[in-house]
Amino acid sequence: MAFSDIPLEQKQAALHDLKEIKALFAARNWFPGTSGNLSVRVGEFSPEQFYFAVTASGKDKSVHTPEDYLFVDQDGAPSEATGLKPSAETLIHCEIYRKTGCGAIFHVHTIDNNLISDWYGEQGYVPAQGIELIKAFNIWDEDAAIRIPVLPNYADIPRIAELVPDALDPAVPGILLRNHGIYAWGKNAFEAKKHLEAFEFIFEYSYRRLLLNAASTK
Ligand SMILES: CSCCC(=O)C(=O)COP(=O)(O)O
Numbered sequence: 001m002a003f004s005d006i007p008l009e010q011k012q013a014a015l016h017d018l019k020e021i022k023a024l025f026a027a028r029n030w031f032p033g034t035s036g037n038l039s040v041r042v043g044e045f046s047p048e049q050f051y052f053a054v055t056a057s058g059k060d061k062s063v064h065t066p067e068d069y070l071f072v073d074q075d076g077a078p079s080e081a082t083g084l085k086p087s088a089e090t091l092i093h094c095e096i097y098r099k100t101g102c103g104a105i106f107h108v109h110t111i112d113n114n115l116i117s118d119w120y121g122e123q124g125y126v127p128a129q130g131i132e133l134i135k136a137f138n139i140w141d142e143d144a145a146i147r148i149p150v151l152p153n154y155a156d157i158p159r160i161a162e163l164v165p166d167a168l169d170p171a172v173p174g175i176l177l178r179n180h181g182i183y184a185w186g187k188n189a190f191e192a193k194k195h196l197e198a199f200e201f202i203f204e205y206s207y208r209r210l211l212l213n214a215a216s217t218k
């Protein structure tokens with residue numbers, strides 16, 4: 001399917017979702033210092049060919065402008081003529097789409113996801129067990145345990161992107177970059193938002209749990 005074959009309404013719906021999510025997350029201070037990026041996929045998916053709308057690089061994500069988003073293909077190349085530059089981290093989105101076929105990916109930097117990804121960075125995953133919000137990932141086992149992958153935060157994004165496919169756990173719709181932030185995804189924007197919120201709850205819980213454990217051993 002060529003990009004021009006994708007119905008205009010689908011493209012407009014993706015941009016509408018991005019605008020709403022961007023405003024909501026900005027209100028939570030989830031885009032400090034122009035950090036973070038968002039994308040929503042459009043059209044049919046095959047691992048060889050897909051398209052998505054992504055935030056333009058380096059923008060203040062707390063304001064709306066006509067130059068906030070552009071469409072790119074499976075390699076992160078713009079699908080239409082534009083002067084906008086896709087997010088510097090677009091290749092990570094490409095790898096997550098290619099591997100999962102998901103419909104939306106949201107990336108935010110928060111204090112909690114930075115601290116927790118650094119604390120557990122050496123072992124390569126953040127453990128989480130018995131936290132109710134794990135059910136947001138459609139994991140309903142009692143006392144369920146998950147591992148949220150943590151990748152090194154190389155300056156060279158293609159070097160990170162090539163690690164993504166092997167790091168992903170099909171049951172866990174998120175991946176951390178150490179001392180950087182989280183990518184969370186879902187079949188659509190609603191689900192990606194739900195997953196991101198659940199991850200952030202788990203990180204804040206884990207951080208506070210570590211503090212309580214440390215306090216109790218004093
Ligand atoms: C200013 S934070 C460093 C870049 C980053 O990690 C990020 O999420 C934003 O980059 P983008 O190119 O998507 O604006």
Ligand SMILES: [Zn+2]
Nearest residue numbers: 035036089181
């Ligand atoms: Zn980032």
